[in-house]
Amino acid sequence: MREKVNFTSAGVQCAAWHYPGTNGGCLVMTGGFGVTKEPGTDRFAERFAAAGFSVLAFDHRYFGESGGEPRQLARVRDQLADWRAAIEFAKTLPGVERVGIWAFSLPGGYIVQLAAEDLGVSAAIAQSANVDGPTVTRHASRYQVPSSALRLLGRSLLDVVGGWFGRPPRLVDLAGPTGTVALLNTPDALLGNGILNPGNIYPEWEQTIAARSVLPAAMYRPAKYAPDARCPILYVVCKDDKSALAAPTLKAAATTPKAEVLQVPGNHYAPFTNAHEEVVEAELAFLTRNLVASRTPQAQ
Numbered sequence: 001m002r003e004k005v006n007f008t009s010a011g012v013q014c015a016a017w018h019y020p021g022t023n024g025g026c027l028v029m030t031g032g033f034g035v036t037k038e039p040g041t042d043r044f045a046e047r048f049a050a051a052g053f054s055v056l057a058f059d060h061r062y063f064g065e066s067g068g069e070p071r072q073l074a075r076v077r078d079q080l081a082d083w084r085a086a087i088e089f090a091k092t093l094p095g096v097e098r099v100g101i102w103a104f105s106l107p108g109g110y111i112v113q114l115a116a117e118d119l120g121v122s123a124a125i126a127q128s129a130n131v132d133g134p135t136v137t138r139h140a141s142r143y144q145v146p147s148s149a150l151r152l153l154g155r156s157l158l159d160v161v162g163g164w165f166g167r168p169p170r171l172v173d174l175a176g177p178t179g180t181v182a183l184l185n186t187p188d189a190l191l192g193n194g195i196l197n198p199g200n201i202y203p204e205w206e207q208t209i210a211a212r213s214v215l216p217a218a219m220y221r222p223a224k225y226a227p228d229a230r231c232p233i234l235y236v237v238c239k240d241d242k243s244a245l246a247a248p249t250l251k252a253a254a255t256t257p258k259a260e261v262l263q264v265p266g267n268h269y270a271p272f273t274n275a276h277e278e279v280v281e282a283e284l285a286f287l288t289r290n291l292v293a294s295r296t297p298q299a300q
Contacts, residue, residue: 028086048283229258
């Protein structure tokens with residue numbers, strides 16, 4: 001059973017699902033960039049909870065059931081602040097002794113930065129993570145045509161200016177075919193709705209993002225924090241990922257002091273489809289070693 005809870009981040013109420021656990025470990029989770037907590041975490045959270053872990057799966061401010069205006073605005077700095085608030089809140093949940101963090105896609109990159117901060121995190125999972133925005137953006141541009149790329153840039157700049165004057169965001173779709181204006185036009189991005197939202201089981205999920213969010217995200221490069229990671233990080237890397245890319249993540253993992261790497265065949269969403277069982281089993285084993293097994297006192 002899960003229950004709705006809320007915590008405050010910079011005065012904004014963030015909504016979350018809390019799955020009570022029994023083993024002392026708690027995993028804080030979000031979905032991908034612009035992906036709300038249900039389509040982004042349900043399948044994994046249910047498995048973690050069934051294994052005895054407490055889970056706190058939350059929506060960033062301006063998204064889903066969380067508060068704040070304007071809606072659909074994804075600022076990296078704000079979302080990182082929400083993560084820090086969520087981690088602190090998780091520590092107050094009943095029975096929680098150790099906290100881990102999990103996310104995929106661009107928020108998977110947040111995992112690397114947060115793991116390098118003094119937040120008391122014991123384990124981190126970066127799944128299909130975007131750790132190098134400039135490199136990923138250059139690669140993604142291969143699936144754009146010049147006219148749509150210019151329209152996306154123009155809409156982003158106009159939205160930035162509009163934001164200065166308090167105007168509502170100009171929205172772009174999270175994914176769209178080549179030639180359309182969207183956050184991503186990559187082949188696997190187009191699969192996202194069908195995989196995360198099969199049969200439209202999450203009709204409340206608004207699959208758009210404020211255009212002013214695009215350029216800062218494209219410049220975000222959390223791989224630079226990898227050498228300073230304070231806790232073990234499991235990197236789940238999809239070999240054929242066209243949206244986050246395997247190579248930058250493997251490079252970041254090579255500089256992470258306590259890195260583990262699981263490579264699976266398939267695209268950006270392989271952990272939700274053909275590789276799901278392999279990924280879940282590896283993540284549970286990693287969490288057990290770092291959030292549960294380490295709780296046992298060593299013999300004197």
